[in-house]
Amino acid sequence: MNSRNLDETARSRVSYERARAFGRPVLHSIHPAAILVGYSVHSVDEEVVMIETNELRASRAQDPLDAFTLRSWSRWSDSGTETRMHAMDDLMMRDQGSEAERATRANARLDDHAAIRSTLLIDGDPVDAEAVELDQRTYVSAILPDHTLVTIALPSDMIEAGFSTAIPGDSA
Amino acid sequence: MKFKTPVVANFAGLLVTASTLGGGGPAFGRQAHHGLVADSPATVTAPMTFGGFNPERAARYGYDVRTDEQGWQYAVPSGTPAGSAVGSSLKYNPATGQVMQPLSHGGFVKPMNTVPSNCGTSTLTLYTKTSGYTAYNLNGSAGAALYHTWRISMSARTGNQIVNRDGFPPFPGVSLSWGTNFSYNVHAVIPTTITGVVSTGVVETELGRCYAAGPRDTFRYE
Numbered sequence A: 001m002n003s004r005n006l007d008e009t010a011r012s013r014v015s016y017e018r019a020r021a022f023g024r025p026v027l028h029s030i031h032p033a034a035i036l037v038g039y040s041v042h043s044v045d046e047e048v049v050m051i052e053t054n055e056l057r058a059s060r061a062q063d064p065l066d067a068f069t070l071r072s073w074s075r076w077s078d079s080g081t082e083t084r085m086h087a088m089d090d091l092m093m094r095d096q097g098s099e100a101e102r103a104t105r106a107n108a109r110l111d112d113h114a115a116i117r118s119t120l121l122i123d124g125d126p127v128d129a130e131a132v133e134l135d136q137r138t139y140v141s142a143i144l145p146d147h148t149l150v151t152i153a154l155p156s157d158m159i160e161a162g163f164s165t166a167i168p169g170d171s172a
Numbered sequence B: 001m002k003f004k005t006p007v008v009a010n011f012a013g014l015l016v017t018a019s020t021l022g023g024g025g026p027a028f029g030r031q032a033h034h035g036l037v038a039d040s041p042a043t044v045t046a047p048m049t050f051g052g053f054n055p056e057r058a059a060r061y062g063y064d065v066r067t068d069e070q071g072w073q074y075a076v077p078s079g080t081p082a083g084s085a086v087g088s089s090l091k092y093n094p095a096t097g098q099v100m101q102p103l104s105h106g107g108f109v110k111p112m113n114t115v116p117s118n119c120g121t122s123t124l125t126l127y128t129k130t131s132g133y134t135a136y137n138l139n140g141s142a143g144a145a146l147y148h149t150w151r152i153s154m155s156a157r158t159g160n161q162i163v164n165r166d167g168f169p170p171f172p173g174v175s176l177s178w179g180t181n182f183s184y185n186v187h188a189v190i191p192t193t194i195t196g197v198v199s200t201g202v203v204e205t206e207l208g209r210c211y212a213a214g215p216r217d218t219f220r221y222e
Helices: A008-014 A016-021 A079-093 A099-111 B055-060
Strands: A034-044 A047-057 A067-073 A116-122 A125-134 A137-143 A149-155 B044-053 B063-067 B073-077 B099-102 B120-126 B131-138 B145-156 B159-164 B177-183 B192-205 B208-212 B216-221
Touching (some): A016 A034, A034 A067, A099 A125, A099 B131, B120 B192, B120 B216, B131 B208
Antiparallel strands (some): A116 A125, B131 B177, B192 B208
């Protein structure tokens, strides 16, 4: 699956313009296996406060599908809460059981892991970040120089490639 | 690799230095965000109703939308012999909105007059005065999810807010489920009852469209 063969209904919602109109850096993995699916939003009373880049890892046929997300926030009440929620979304998506069971397990697992200070590469530049690794997934948050909060949940081995803020053209 | 203690490491390209995090808003570790999710959250679940086939879209996914003698529509894999319901989706009556669920041997479960048509469930759980979780879980009878329009209306005596989480499931065309934690702010002060409802919940699927009926949850801040 890639953005070329997404259903037209879905493709019409990819909305590169939405990402451009956000006016803040929107992250994309530059790992060679990363495939853009589209952009999801979090808006509050019609104001878009977060763009979520939805990406997949291109994989061999026998590999399970792997999805990951990168979020850019223009406005937030608590960076720790948004970072935690993003990590919980990823953990819960990958878990089985009832919503309550998955939420409780995700919380407990995140409680057991303290974040460490790290550096993220965005457009080739180092950015101070906080990170936690869990089951080959890494959860990262950073505040960019323009005060955009970015939170990332992705396979740990895809971080090394770094990230770009360039938004692909509509023909991508 | 665990990060319970400060370490010097260089994992997967993150240039890690030897200091744990402090300061405002930590996201991880036991000091952070207890109460973000309640110990025993009461998840509110509501059915999702099928809103009709999209024949063009179904064709792109290899399905023909057909109509039986009684006017019920159903989708079968392209090339299925006429009259066969093997491999069929649900059956939908566009006149009444009723749905028959398919059986494995090719028949259908007859609709009950008091049961709404159903292509899955949706949930809403308010955990705290500023956080909640919402999700949908399709049963597959209308195909996999492609994209969703998802708005949660939050209200309290102290304020209202509409949170929009339009977007994609993890694997469009494959996923049957999506869910997200979300933050909101109705400026709640003690005591306040906060009500949340999925006011718009529409999932575009391979074969058509599913609508969330609610769900609604309340959180008492006191």
